[in-house]
Structures are given as C-alpha cells and as structure tokens.
Amino acid sequence: MSLKERLQEDWKQALKSGDKFKASTITMAKAAVLQVEKSDGLKLDDNDEQVIQILAKEVKMRRESLLEFEKGNRQDLIDQNNAEIEILLSYLPKQLTKEEIAEYVKIGIKEVGANSVKDMGKVMTVLKPRLNGRADGKLISQIIKEYLNKWLKGSILNLFYTLWNYDFIFIYLNCRKAISPVIWLERGGSAAFFIFCKHLFKIYIIS
16 A cells, blocks of 8 residues: 555545544545645556655654744644644654764765765755655754864864874974983974964864
C-alpha cells in the first residue's frame, strides 16, 4: 500500500470510529498532497518520497506555528498543533536523533569539501535527499552551522599553533650562536620584534 493510499484508508477508519480530530488532520494532509498534484501536474499514488516531503512540510509549518502560539500563551492551540504533528509523524520515517543527524552532517561536509558557513547550501543539497522526512530542516541547518564553525575555529587554532612553533624556531636559530647572555638577549629581542611586526602586518613568512 502506497503512502497516499494509507492516508485514504486511515481517513476512512477515523471517520468510522468517530475520531473527528484525526480525520480532520488527515484531510488537511490529503489536501496538501492534492494541491501539489494539481499545481505540478503529478500523480503521487506510487511516489512515497514526494508524499513524505509534503507531509514533512506540513509538520514544519506546525512546528513554526508553535513558537507564535507559545508567545501568545495559547495553550489550546499548542496542544492542537502537537496532536496534529504526532499524527503526521506516524506517516514519516523514524525521526533521527541529533547525534544521528550529526553523523550525516560530518559525512556531507567531507564529501563537498565544505570549510566555511558559506558552504552550508552545498551540504544541505547533499543531505536533503538522505534525510527526507527523517529530520527537521531547521535542526539540520543548525547542526551544519555548528560543525562548520567548529572546523573554522580548529583551523585558526592550528594556524596559530603552527606559526607559534615556527616563531620559536626562528628565535632559536638567531640565538644559538650567541657567545654571551647579552648577545643572546639582543638577538632574541630582535627576533621577537621581527615576529611581532610580521604578525602585525600579516606577513606570514617561514624563516
């Protein structure tokens, strides 16, 4: 049974059992599917992936509405939306945990060679088909951003660590032949001053 057929059967069963709320929620889901079929000229009877995308969008819309309802202190609408989300999620694949999404994100970042937040779009393009209906898009974006920021911070720290080591090598090479403490301090001071100027003007030269 296709997902579209399942929606139809569950709708009928909800009507028979007198579960008006479930029937109403499924009716809205069916309407969303029908709208896409009409606007895009498609028949989604055997296209579960597309139906999953539509239902995932319905879930997303309700989750976004929750924020507004919470601000307005509308507990009745919050409860209603949560109940609708629960029904809709029953038609979607099992939702991934944050840790599981993070694993997909790390693989996606590696595949596209992303190294800055500007590459978020590339990573999302790769992950969307894999995580279709299995995770909230907002959460995926948040995790991608977190990992790209971590990568950037790590790269900057590695750069400073590398420069730090090269700078000490430079000072050592300048001071190793010093024949007295005074000359050692003079050469060391000169080398340190050069390093300061080098970083100040961002002239990263390996001496």
